[in-house]
Amino acid sequence: MNTPGSPLALSDLISRHSTRLTDADTRLLDVLIQDPIRAALENGKDVSFRAGVHPASAVRLARRLGFKGYPEFRSFLQSSLTEGGNDFESPAARMAARLVKAESDGLLASVLDSEISALQQTRNSVSDADIRAFSERLRDCRKIFVFGRGHFASLCSLITLRLNRSGYEAVDLGSQVHQLPELLSTLSSGDVVWLLAFRRAPPLLHEVRGVAARCGATTLAITDVGGTRIDPVPDHQILVSRGEPGESQSLVVPMTIANAIILDLASIDEGRSIKALNEFRSFRASSGLTMS
Incomplete structure (x- = not known):
């Protein structure tokens, strides 16, 4: 055949x-x-x-x-x-x-090969300029609203945690969908909405994008080809592949891009991130809070 x-x-x-x-x-x-x-x-x-x-x-x-x-x-x-x-x-x-x-x-070798291949594609398709376009908007905004559904809810939670520890006020919308109207009612033109969508953008994501557009907020998005159809088009968008059909659909790729953006943010915010991280570390050490 x-x-x-x-x-x-x-x-x-x-x-x-x-x-x-x-x-x-x-x-x-x-x-x-x-x-x-x-x-x-x-x-x-x-x-x-x-x-x-x-x-x-x-x-x-x-x-x-x-x-x-x-x-x-x-x-x-x-x-x-x-x-x-x-x-x-x-x-x-x-x-x-x-x-x-x-x-x-073999199973492990297959998953590793798939992840490596997807990361290599990202190296070839995403530039430092793409990363900088995100980090500059984050640095200059009032508040950051992060939104993703499905598997990307966990990544949104991680992004929000890291931004808050770096001294930026960030809100994980995906973890508070029941309060979405209350949270989005505070959205302003000085804010950033950071979206993550793969395979397809869910209806709720389009609704959040619509609210952001009406408020004049800047919208950033990390998507693959299936998630590109966001209307209105985001102000800045990074398009990546998480792997070919039949390969492991990598969560490492979008996480790596998010980590690069937050690291680049620390390099351009005149010590704001470093200072906030040091202050958080000192507070955690002296607070007496038991987190285990």
Whole structure:
């Protein structure tokens, strides 16, 4: 099947060979289509068992579809999964794709290779000027509102913590969604709204962006291609990849960028961050508070 013009989807194969398919083939295909993630991980015997057909039926189906045997057909299914497509809208599919890719090299090595690759792409796509555009706006603002949903809620919390310790008043909107109207009612033109959105920007993020636009606040955003459709367009936006389909979708990449921005902020704020960090350290040491 590695010939020019080979179809890239199972539906293409079914259409091409539909006149040759038997009742057993149809039952097998029903099983494959209903759960493509599981199909890409199972052998032909297991798929046949779930379809209630003879164990050899999966091999016959693979050959009717143009493959030498079921292992080659399974490799096709795995490639289709790891190369992306609509299946990647499902978190389970993305995890299954990563497991498929990890089979040959080992799980930890696969995750590490994916993270390294994503970080290298970031090195090539994000410049110091991009970082400086963020840090200058943060330095000169009155207050910083940080917002992200899903996995990025934890990163927003970390960004907010670091900014506050560095002497900047920052608010984690994602952790206080129930108080969003009260928090955003204080937003002014001297403030910054820092957004994080990957795969797609959730509706609530668009609403927060809309409020920021009406107030005249500066909006900064870190996104990937799927999160770029923010309307109105942010004042400054860093676009990164967290990994190819089928790879570990890195949280290290956006965290690394956020760390670089906060570090650059300390380099241009005339000692404000360093002073605040020293004062916080002294307070924590003398406060008598037990944090364990």
